[in-house]
Amino acid sequence: MARRRGFGEVERRKSARGEVTYRARYAMPDGTRYSRTLSTAMDAEAWLVAERTLVDRDEWTPPRARIAAEEKRKAEASSNTFGGFAERYLTERGLRPNTGRHYRHLLDTRILPYFAVMPLSAVTLGDIKTWRAALGPETESTNAAAYRLLRSILTSAEEEELIDRAPPKIRGAGTARVKKVTTPATFDELAVIVEGMPVRLRLFVILAAFVGLREGELLELRRSDIDGLIGRVDIRRKIDKDVIAGAPGACPNCGRSISTPKTAKGIRTVHVPPPFLPMLQRHLLEHAAPGIDGLLFPGERTDHMSVRYLTDQYRSAREAAGRPDLTIHDLRHTALTLAGQHGATAAELQARAGHASQTAMAIYQHATADRDLKLAEAIGETYERWSRSQNEK
Incomplete structure (x- = not known):
């Protein structure tokens, strides 16, 4: 039975399972009725008192609108x-x-x-x-x-003007000391590594160790990115090696995500040292996938090569060279060290590596493709002298 009061009424209700609740309800002058079911009579009375207070203060709005507003407020607060x-x-x-x-x-x-x-x-x-x-x-x-x-x-x-100002920076907090100092590979070690790789992967080591390309960039190189006559290599794309199949931008055959380099500076043109041009040209003829967009290093089904297969082959080759510590990424360090030893400026190293640097930005813009070609030629001359010395032994 409903118990009437000055404003609204409270009705005790009992479910078929014996649960007792209290429904508080009231009507507005236009005849619209509002109600709310609560677990105790005290809560029901309190709700009616609160509603009546809002009416008396001329602050009343429909309960549903108030609930929505409160949810919005909580979302904004969150x-x-x-x-x-x-x-x-x-x-x-x-x-x-x-x-x-x-x-x-x-x-x-x-x-x-x-x-x-x-x-x-x-x-x-x-x-x-x-x-x-x-x-x-x-x-x-x-x-x-x-x-x-x-x-x-x-x-x-x-x-976004959500705060007046971000707290000041803590000097040095965003950098960490380099714990591992990579020892560049020597020409002797690289020769053993190249010889220990399958023939179709020997150029992979050369492009990493003498040109400085990243693994993801190498795996996505295509015929259209290569000028085999002068050894020019255009870096425009890379693969994200551990993306899930079916993700946006994924290769339909292998599930890999193909994207542009991480920064705009990663899009660049580099050159292969001249002594390796015959290897590059032979690779294009014998090992690259067919067609202008054929991969330079295809897998067995002409899609991207398996990273696991590449790593397994490389591991055996580096161990034969006595360099079990030398990762594929360390080959890139070797290439940049060679460029530095042959007179590359900071700007030219930035250009060849595809690194973005705010501090080097001013001089970075002076690095040109012509200078990169000269660097490649100088590295090639050093390699040829080493090669002749090996033949004379």
């Missing part, structure tokens, strides 16, 4: 926490798959456990210093990456 904004930052930036996964890991393991529920405007330099001090010193490189991401998120919040 987006103004560090965690809420960080999620939006991650989804709205159009990140590459690998970068997105890396940022996700940094957020989940390093940043959000400390900052997730903190309002953006409440994050201070002191908070950041305390957070950074709590990170384990054994993961220095990861800690530096986490700090860079944290800074980027806060800077974006400042740009």
